[in-house]
Amino acid sequence: MNLDILPVDNPKPGIGDEANLVFGKQFTDRMFVMEYDAGRGWHSARIQPYAPFTLDPAAMVLHYAQEIFEGLKAFRREDGSVVLFRPADNVARFNRSARRMCMPEVDEEFFLDAIRQLVRLEERWVPRSHGTSLYIRPTMIASEPMLGVRPADSYLCYVILSPVGAYYKGGIAPVKIWISDFYVRAAHGGTGEVKTGGNYAASLYAAREAAERGYDQVLWLDAKHKRYVEEVGSMNMCFVFDGKLVTSPLHGTILDGITRRSILTLAREMGLEVEERALTVDEIFEGVESGRLTEAFGTGTAVVVSPVGQFTYQGKTVRLGDGETPGEITRKLYDTLTGIQYGRLPDPHGWVVAV
Structure with missing residues (x-):
């Protein structure tokens, strides 16, 4: 399949004030688009001007939420070059999501090359300020007009780009977590491990309730027992417990996070033992009170590493340290991973890909 490059007649002025970038509000001049039709396969791949779609x-x-997406970033390094972080992992996960949602897979090599070409064409939109980046959102939706519950025969796949500011404006800071004892995010056999919009829509009510109570995020427990820690909002969770890094295993209900994967690798290289098992909510509170649980943090593309300052569950609150300062291991992992992404530290794993 060829990739056509269409001209942009009226380019936008550009990023503007990088200090005031808001996540997901501003978009670049171009987007990647291709269509799929049963019997024909993927076709009409192009990089075109950013524009609305017309959908029946x-x-x-x-009607049936047959949709998947991904999230990755392009980083501007100190020498002016632009790089992507583990993009092949995102493309592979995109296809895993497609299989689970009965959607057509993309050619991974072609799709990755298309993303690189798109970012290359939009390089002026990659911000330069500390902590900023260009967010990349690949998406696939079912476009066939049909009011019948079955996999669609037509799909639209596209990639849009958005310059984003530093997640922590005033430096990395701990968040307050509310643990839900009623709402659940995913159950075994469901779509919890899939990056599909329905998972996020189902989380909004509890997230709003947490915000109204003064908390930053919701920590989800397992659906069956409502005892075992799974994810926080859109992040995987990690705990420093008895000197080990503990995180929930990938058993179908949590996302196989690219940042999670990277953090576990870096933790092992730092000499930390990594244990993949779900902590119970009781272990969190007992661990903080006994001093066995010293740090906790979330991992994700947007935040990289988000330290947790306190947990609240059924009216009881525990604080990690002073609740205001990131732990030593959390800080080191954050600095190491962002150092690799922005080129301040070497990349021995080949995670960084030049645009």
Whole structure:
């Protein structure tokens, strides 16, 4: 399949004030688009001007939520070059999501090359300020107009780009977590490990309730027992417990995070033992009170590493340290991973890919 490059007649002024970038509000001049039709496969791949789509009111994505997406970033390094972080992992996960949602897979090599070409064409949109980046959002939706519950025969795949500011404006800071004892995010056999919009839509009510109570994020427990820690919001969770790094295993209900994967590798290289098992909510509170649990943090593309300052569950609150300062291991992992992404530290794993 060829990739056509269409001209942009009226380019936008550009990023503007990088200090005031808001996540997901501003978009670049171009986007990647291709279509799929049963019997024909993927076709009409192009990089075109950023523009709205026209969808039939009966488009199946609007009725049955057959949709997947990814999130990765391009980073501007001190020498002015632009790099991607582990993009092949995101493309591979995109296809795993597609299989689970009965959607057509993409050619991974072609799709990755298309993303690189798109970022290369939009390089002026990669911000230069400390902590900023260009967020990349690959997406696939069911576009066939049909009011019948079955996998669609037509799909639209696209990639859009958004310059984003530093997640921590005033430096890395701990968040307050509310542990839900009623709402659940995913159950075994469901779509918890898939990056699909329905998972996030289902989390909004509890997230709003947490925000109204003054908390930054919701920590989800398992659906069966409501005792075992799974994820926090859109992040995987890690705990420093008895000197080990403990995180929930990948058993179908949590996302196989690219940042999670990277952090576990770096932790082992730092000499930490990594244990993949789900802590119970009781272990969290007993661990903080006994001093066995010393740090906790979330991992994800947007935040990289987000330290936790306190947990609240059924009216009881525990604080990690002073609740205001990231732990030593959390800080070191954050500095190491961002150092690799921005080129301040070497990349022995080949995670960074030049655009």
